[in-house]
Amino acid sequence: MSNTNNNSELQEKLELLKQGNSKDKIYNAGKALLSAIPGISLVLVAFYETYIKEPSSQRLHDFLDELVEYLLILQQKIEAVNFDNPTFQTTFKKAIRIAECEHQQEKLEVLRNAVLNSAIPNSLKDDIQVIFLKWIDEFTVSHIRLLRILHYIDNYNYEEFLANLQDLEKNRDFYNQILLELSGKGLIKLREVYETFEEEPPTASFIDDAEEILKEATDEIESIISDSNPFIPRRKYEKNFRTVKHTKNIDKIISDLKYNSQESITTDLGKQFIQFIENPIV
Numbered sequence: 414m415s416n417t418n419n420n421s422e423l424q425e426k427l428e429l430l431k432q433g434n435s436k437d438k439i440y441n442a443g444k445a446l447l448s449a450i451p452g453i454s455l456v457l458v459a460f461y462e463t464y465i466k467e468p469s470s471q472r473l474h475d476f477l478d479e480l481v482e483y484l485l486i487l488q489q490k491i492e493a494v495n496f497d498n499p500t501f502q503t504t505f506k507k508a509i510r511i512a513e514c515e516h517q518q519e520k521l522e523v524l525r526n527a528v529l530n531s532a533i534p535n536s537l538k539d540d541i542q543v544i545f546l547k548w549i550d551e552f553t554v555s556h557i558r559l560l561r562i563l564h565y566i567d568n569y570n571y572e573e574f575l576a577n578l579q580d581l582e583k584n585r586d587f588y589n590q591i592l593l594e595l596s597g598k599g600l601i602k603l604r605e606v607y608e609t610f611e612e613e614p615p616t617a618s619f620i621d622d623a624e625e626i627l628k629e630a631t632d633e634i635e636s637i638i639s640d641s642n643p644f645i646p647r648r649k650y651e652k653n654f655r656t657v658k659h660t661k662n663i664d665k666i667i668s669d670l671k672y673n674s675q676e677s678i679t680t681d682l683g684k685q686f687i688q689f690i691e692n693p694i695v
Contacts, residue, residue: 600683
């Protein structure tokens with residue numbers, strides 16, 4: 414079949430999909446539900462119609478139109494592209510459902526790229542692609558942006574890193590939470606960091622046995638705290654040195670970057686996810 418026929422067929426299928434998917438049913442069902450609730454005024458129904466617009470809004474149409482354009486370009490560049498592939502079709506439909514509830518352009522671009530990559534034969538299992546789509550839906554733009562930065566960390570210097578996370582100063586706890594969530598998904602590996610400092614030991618006129626008991630109690634308390642929050646340092650006193658153990662956090666990442674000792678911390682699964690959300694055309 415010629416490219417012209419393929420393109421025409423694809424456009425027809427996508428146009429039918431845009432016209433015939435469940436978005437109108439969802440909208441009409443929501444409107445009908447509002448109207449059926451006792452005490453709901455016509456003003457509220459009008460508000461729903463005006464501001465909670467049907468998912469076939471201009472934003473969704475723009476997303477689909479751009480996606481079709483990119484799919485046609487992809488088909489011209491890569492012969493192995495197959496739009497009859499069930500994996501592609503499933504990804505396409507799920508991406509549309511996610512896009513219906515999304516307004517951030519960065520997330521919409523990630524969704525578009527996931528659909529494009531699903532049309533290219535690859536080694537990713539269907540189950541992995543389903544999980545990746547679920548994560549795209551679940552993640553905030555900050556999750557995706559930070560993951561990309563950590564993956565391509567060699568391309569950033571200290572100033573560029575901070576410029577891409579302009580709200581970092583006021584949201585350090587937020588970004589530490591993102592690090593934990595990305596680590597929990599297996600996308601990055603946060604290693605444990607040990608730092609040793611010389612300092613004066615605790616001064617007290619206790620006998621040796623009492624001092625040993627105090628050290629053991631301190632270690633036990635700090636162990637419990639460290640287990641509940643890995644970013645809180647755990648200290649151990651030995652002579653006049655203090656060793657601090659903690660999970661690598663955003664401050665340590667920034668420090669490593671400042672002194673040119675940072676490297677990518679994405680796992681193999683993280684690399685696969687990054688490839689899945691990157692534009693295969695550029």
